[in-house]
Amino acid sequence: xxxxxxxxxxxxxxxxxxxxxxxxGVYAAAVGGRVLTDRDDDPFARDYFDDxxxxxxxxxxxxxxxxxxxxxxxxxxxxxLNQPPWEAxxxxxLSANNNVKRIRTLVxxxxxxxxxxxxxxxxxxxxxxxxxxxxxxxxxxxxxxxTCGYRAKYLIGTAKMIKDGFPLDFxxxxxxxxxxxxxMTLPGVGGKVADCVLLFGLRHASSFPxxxxxxxxxxxxxxxxxxxxxxxLEAIRILGSECGLIQQALFHAARTGLIDIENKG
DNA sequence: AGCCAGGCTGACG
DNA sequence: CGTCAGCATGGC
Numbered sequence: 001x002x003x004x005x006x007x008x009x010x011x012x013x014x015x016x017x018x019x020x021x022x023x024x025g026v027y028a029a030a031v032g033g034r035v036l037t038d039r040d041d042d043p044f045a046r047d048y049f050d051d052x053x054x055x056x057x058x059x060x061x062x063x064x065x066x067x068x069x070x071x072x073x074x075x076x077x078x079x080x081l082n083q084p085p086w087e088a089x090x091x092x093x094l095s096a097n098n099n100v101k102r103i104r105t106l107v108x109x110x111x112x113x114x115x116x117x118x119x120x121x122x123x124x125x126x127x128x129x130x131x132x133x134x135x136x137x138x139x140x141x142x143x144x145x146x147t148c149g150y151r152a153k154y155l156i157g158t159a160k161m162i163k164d165g166f167p168l169d170f171x172x173x174x175x176x177x178x179x180x181x182x183x184m185t186l187p188g189v190g191g192k193v194a195d196c197v198l199l200f201g202l203r204h205a206s207s208f209p210x211x212x213x214x215x216x217x218x219x220x221x222x223x224x225x226x227x228x229x230x231x232x233l234e235a236i237r238i239l240g241s242e243c244g245l246i247q248q249a250l251f252h253a254a255r256t257g258l259i260d261i262e263n264k265g
Numbered sequence: 266a267g268c269c270a271g272g273c274t275g276a277c278g
Numbered sequence: 279c280g281t282c283a284g285c286a287t288g289g290c
Contacts (some may be wrong), residue, residue, distance in 0.1 A: 182283025211271035
C-alpha cells in the first residue's frame with residue numbers, strides 16, 4: 001500500500017510539522033496521543049496525511065498565477081497535513097521570527113521535556129504537552145529547558161486560554177475569517193500564525209499564510225508591494241477556495257530555491 | 266560580525 | 279486605519 005505522497009518532502013522538509021524522525025527509513029512521530037508513521041493506513045493516518053483529497057485539479061486554479069503552476073508541477077508529492085489543532089497551534093507560536101532549523105529544535109525540546117513518551121523501533125518519540133501541562137509551567141523554567149525566548153509567555157498564556165475553554169477545535173466549523181479573528185485573540189498568535197493553524201490544523205484550505213518568502217515572491221512576480229494582509233486577500237481572490245494547498249508549493253519552492261524569487265527570469 | 270528567520274505586541278500617529 | 283521599535287535566540 002504505497003501512498004502517492006512524498007513522505008520526506010511532506011513530513012521532513014515542508015515545515016508544516018517539525019518533530020518527525022527518520023527511523024531506519026520510516027518517518028515517525030508521536031501525534032494525537034499515538035505513534036504515527038508514513039506506513040500507517042488506518043483512518044486517523046489517512047486523514048492526517050490528507051489521503052482523500054484530489055490535488056490534481058489545483059493546476060486549474062492557478063489562473064494568472066503562472067509561478068504557482070510551476071511550483072505545483074515541481075512538487076507533486078507535497079500534501080497539506082490535517083494536524084490536531086493544538087499541535088499546529090503550539091508549533092506555529094514557536095515558529096514566529098525563527099528559521100526552520102531552529103523551530104525544529106524548539107519543538108523537539110518542548111516535547112522531550114514535557115510531552116508523553118512513546119517508542120518506535122527502539123527509538124523514543126515525544127508528543128506535545130497538553131494545555132493543562134503547559135499552562136502550569138513556570139516561565140523561567142520553560143525558558144531554561146526550551147530556549148524559546150519571549151515566546152515562552154505566549155505558550156503559557158495560550159495554554160491557559162485553551163484550558164479555560166477557548167473553543168479551538170470548534171473553529172474548524174466556523175467561517176474562515178471569523179475563525180481567524182478568534183485565533184488572533186490568543187497571545188502569540190497574529191495573522192500569519194493564525195493562517196498556519198487554520199491551514200494545518202483546522203482544515204481551512206482557503207487560508208493563505210504570507211511569510212517573508214511568500215511576501216518576496218509576490219513582490220517580485222506580481223509587483224504587489226503592499227502589506228501582507230493585502231497580499232493574503234489578493235491571493236485568496238485569485239487562487240480560490242484551496243489557495244492554501246497552492247501556497248504550500250509556493251512557499252517550499254521559494255524557501256528552498258526551487259524557483260527564483262529574485263527576478264522574473 | 267552582522268543580518269536574518271514560516272512575526273507578534275504595544276505605542277503612537 | 280497604518281507604521282515601527284523592541285524583542286530572544288541561534289543559523290549562516
